[in-house]
Amino acid sequence: MSQQKYVYHYTSMKGLEGVVKNRTLRFTDHRFLNDYGEFVRPYETLKKLVDPDIKAMLSDLYMTLNANYSLALFCVSQTCNSLAQMRLYADDCKGAAIVFSTDIWSSASKNNGHIFNTVPLWGTPDIPIFKEPVFTPLESCEYEDIEQYCKKVIKNNQDFLNQLQKFNERKRNLKDLSSSEAGQLFKFLFDIAKWKDKSFNEEQEMRSVALIPKEELFFEGRANDIRPYWEWKTQGNNLDSLILGVILGTKCSNNTADFLAYMLGSSRYSGGYSPQIEWEKEVASSMFDLVKPTYNYFCFKQRATYQ
Template sequence: MPQNTKYVYHYTTIKGLEGIVKHRTLRFTDHRFLNDFGEFVRAYEKLKELEPKMQTILTDLYKTLNASYSLAFCCVSKTCDSLAQMRLYGDDCRGAAIALSTNTWELASESNGRLFPAVKLFDSPNNSIFREPVFTQLEDCEYTDLDHYCTQIIDNHKEFLNQLNISSEGIVNLRNLSALEAEELFKFLADIAKWKDKSFSEEQEMRSIALVPKDNLLFESRANDIRPYWDWQTQGNNLDHLILGVILGAKCSTNTAGFLAYKLGSSNYFREHRSQIEWREKVGDEMFDVLEPTNNYFCFKQKTTYQ
């Protein structure tokens, strides 16, 4: 994670904001159900194109993983006042942008993803690679040329790819992966998942990648699909340290500040959570309009007059 990135922002609908605050969770969405349906898949297909001898093994690997797991993303931005993102992801400015602490996220991710079980990758289609979901630190998306980026991935993971042997039937031999090799597999997938089309570069996106066993998935119906996702339970009050502020969109009712006051606002923040005060002083007060009630001091509203 870049050393100078202390604050990131998750743009979401009013329903998304409610869920995050009420349930103390952050959502990771299966990569096949993101706004850009080419996420991960385009880069994965390019790898197969650049390495023809790996086409069968990479195809089987993808099928194997999707049979029992979800590769899911949680996406944030390094910019806090993006009208375009508030329109696209925040329900045309009726939603919000949640300011998050990268330091808190880093501590959480370091403690969650190191316990790779020393078991075979699969003995049957239902056997788990990892007993519990694992997720990465927040990493910058890469907006570089796709061919160049995939060539780098092949070079960086050459040793791991060489370990994925192809039998005479063309079946991926993953049964003997050690815990270390399973960790390398996750790093390989996470690196692929960081690529994003350059047309989205103004979003300044960072993302965390999760590998989630299907038993841990939840499902939500949308207008035209049913979307699998995983909710990261932030364990008790840890989300109070993770959330630094909430910026309501231009069309979002200021009554939302009252809800946030009930669920998050407290004078105790002045004594306990210095990071929230720092974010307000450096970002919130300068760029946005503060909302009442005053005990919910970290709720702001965009100053834009867009209607």
């Protein structure tokens, strides 16, 4: 986990509504991201750099994964005041950026559901891992030349690639993989998924990657596609512990603050609690405008000289 304390999820008003009403965070299938090639490009590049027999196995493995699972991503930025990301990901500044605490995210995972209904990343020999959704902590993307990055992934996963043939016969039933094999496979996929084109470097993205059995997916119709996704469901109102604040886009109505106060308002938010107060003092108060009502001071609005 990066030492970054605060991260920001830029989203539309519909996305913000879904998070606070349903207490869920959405992981989107990698084939339906804004940039379709963010996993596909490094995967295809990596195949060109390995031996032909391993290349064939990796091709089969990818088809098997897509037929039975969804490799899905949840993305955040380490940049808190990005007009460009508000425009691109938050409906041209009509949406918002949700502020998350990486410390609390990490603690939730380590406590195995003490705060959230997390799924352990590693199974046991008697309980294969891929029968249920699994996902990683947030880690920073790497902005490198794609071929150099893939060479690094190959080096870091050489043992996995050497052993790939051993479970090749079982590749169509990944739920039967041992805990060790499943762990190696998931690490390999996560390493590939952390690559991002250098032209997006300013976004300073972090990602959590999930592998979801097909029967656990939801589907949403869009203007030109039907998008598969998975929702990480939090316990009760404990999403409030993860959300430190909401930054409204410059075109977002200030009335949104009343909705957030109603959905997220509590004695915790009225009086403040340590991580939220720290973010407000270290970041928010100097960079954003406080949105009334003042008792619900976790809601701010992005400043901009133009829209």
